[in-house]
Amino acid sequence: MMTKSDIYLEQAWRWxxxxxxxxxxxxxxxxxxxxxxxxxxxxxxEVWTEEAILARKKIIEWNETVTPAQPSGLRWSVVESVPVHxxxxxxxxxxxxxxxxxxxxxINLGRCGIDTxxxxxxxxxxxxxxDLNYVVADGSEALxxxxxxxxxxxxxxxxxxxxxxTYSLERVQQAEAYYKGLTGDEKIKLQNNIIAGLPGSEESFxxxxxxQILDTYQTVDAATLxxxxxxxxxxVIPVAEKAGIRMAIHPDDPPRPILGxxxxxxxxxxxxxxxxxxDSPANGFTMCAGSFxxxxxxxxxxxxxxxxxxxxxxxxxSTERAKTDAETFHEANxxxxxxxxxxxxxxxxxxxxxxxxxxxxGAALHIPMRPDHGHxxxxxxxxxxxxxxxxxxxxxxxxxxxGLEMGIAKGMA
Ligand code: DNO
Numbered sequence: 581m582m583t584k585s586d587i588y589l590e591q592a593w594r595w596x597x598x599x600x601x602x603x604x605x606x607x608x609x610x611x612x613x614x615x616x617x618x619x620x621x622x623x624x625x626e627v628w629t630e631e632a633i634l635a636r637k638k639i640i641e642w643n644e645t646v647t648p649a650q651p652s653g654l655r656w657s658v659v660e661s662v663p664v665h666x667x668x669x670x671x672x673x674x675x676x677x678x679x680x681x682x683x684x685x686x687i688n689l690g691r692c693g694i695d696t697x698x699x700x701x702x703x704x705x706x707x708x709x710x711d712l713n714y715v716v717a718d719g720s721e722a723l724x725x726x727x728x729x730x731x732x733x734x735x736x737x738x739x740x741x742x743x744x745x746t747y748s749l750e751r752v753q754q755a756e757a758y759y760k761g762l763t764g765d766e767k768i769k770l771q772n773n774i775i776a777g778l779p780g781s782e783e784s785f786x787x788x789x790x791x792q793i794l795d796t797y798q799t800v801d802a803a804t805l806x807x808x809x810x811x812x813x814x815x816v817i818p819v820a821e822k823a824g825i826r827m828a829i830h831p832d833d834p835p836r837p838i839l840g841x842x843x844x845x846x847x848x849x850x851x852x853x854x855x856x857x858x859d860s861p862a863n864g865f866t867m868c869a870g871s872f873x874x875x876x877x878x879x880x881x882x883x884x885x886x887x888x889x890x891x892x893x894x895x896x897x898s899t900e901r902a903k904t905d906a907e908t909f910h911e912a913n914x915x916x917x918x919x920x921x922x923x924x925x926x927x928x929x930x931x932x933x934x935x936x937x938x939x940x941x942g943a944a945l946h947i948p949m950r951p952d953h954g955h956x957x958x959x960x961x962x963x964x965x966x967x968x969x970x971x972x973x974x975x976x977x978x979x980x981x982x983g984l985e986m987g988i989a990k991g992m993a
Pocket of ligand 1: 660699
């Protein structure tokens with residue numbers, strides 16, 4: 581029998597809680613041992629109590645269908661995400677209160693034995709796509725960000741004041757033609773895809789609410805947003821360090837400003853800046869190959885090589901930029917597309933090896949990794965799935981990544 585190398589990443593899987601159509605029992609069969617989850621029902625900004633955390637942890641870690649209950653073989657390894665309230669990002673009037681609440685949630689999670697928290701600092705919207713059912717050559721469905729469709733939403737559906745000045749004339753014309761070709765239902769669908777909230781984004785808006793919240797950023801440019809991020813880090817990182825929690829900021833997706841809003845976690849130099857703001861092992865990032873990989877100027881393997889010791893969590897997926905439009909992309913199969921997954925995996929395992937030599941253990945050694953997103957394929961196509969989070973599509977992703985990892989790790993031993 582092949583024995584597992586001791587250079588490996590913890591295989592994790594995102595689970596949206598008891599309502600997720602992909603069940604914990606399915607995840608066990610997919611071979612993951614780490615669960616990535618959140619208390620999605622708690623409104624942004626409120627404290628996560630120990631009681632609520634422990635109740636969810638019990639569901640994940642104990643199989644209660646047998647008596648007496650047995651360990652399920654899964655552990656709640658990462659919280660994705662504890663959302664950062666908008667007032668923290670804009671330095672609004674509730675900032676101090678929301679930071680105190682955030683600290684308390686960190687302390688409570690630490691007390692309950694959680695070791696990693698993923699979060700993001702994207703203004704208003706979390707990850708954004710325009711098409712949730714883009715059919716690729718093999719007939720499966722992928723998520724897609726179409727820059728023309730996005731501009732059509734912003735210019736002609738939302739009609740954001742000043743938006744036309746942020747686009748080239750060519751883009752405005754493309755967007756107009758695109759918009760004119762949409763039926764009423766297609767317009768509603770595009771709007772919903774963008775502002776009704778993708779899984780895990782926690783917030784959804786009507787058009788009027790959306791413009792209102794965009795307006796709260798009128799005086800927040802990239803420099804101010806960075807300052808607000810650093811202020812947040814200065815407050816929460818020492819608390820996380822003491823609580824035994826490793827914070828992992830997630831990069832912007834897509835990794836560039838949208839809707840006139842700044843985005844400050846898009847590039848290697850953004851990451852360097854935020855790491856330098858507070859020097860602590862608790863101040864790390866999520867190496868999300870798919871999000872960073874959308875930009876051609878992000879050197880993924882280089883990021884892992886240079887900043888590897890600050891990687892606290894990993895998302896592996898690939899994207900493919902459209903040949904005719906550098907800002908349009910879809911999500912490719914995990915080992916295809918623009919991401920050099922072999923190079924990224926190899927660099928990650930080299931990092932694990934260094935950590936092993938340095939005597940690290942647990943999550944600090946076997947960094948949790950989840951297959952990020954997956955196509956809707958086979959039986960997924962007949963089921964209701966969370967966009968990007970289908971069972972079989974991710975199973976394929978994890979299986980491919982696991983094989984890649986094993987091949988590389990064996991070669992390194
Ligand atoms: C999308 C996810 C993001 C991510 C958050 C982290 O699939 O990668 O929603 O969870 O940005 O805070």
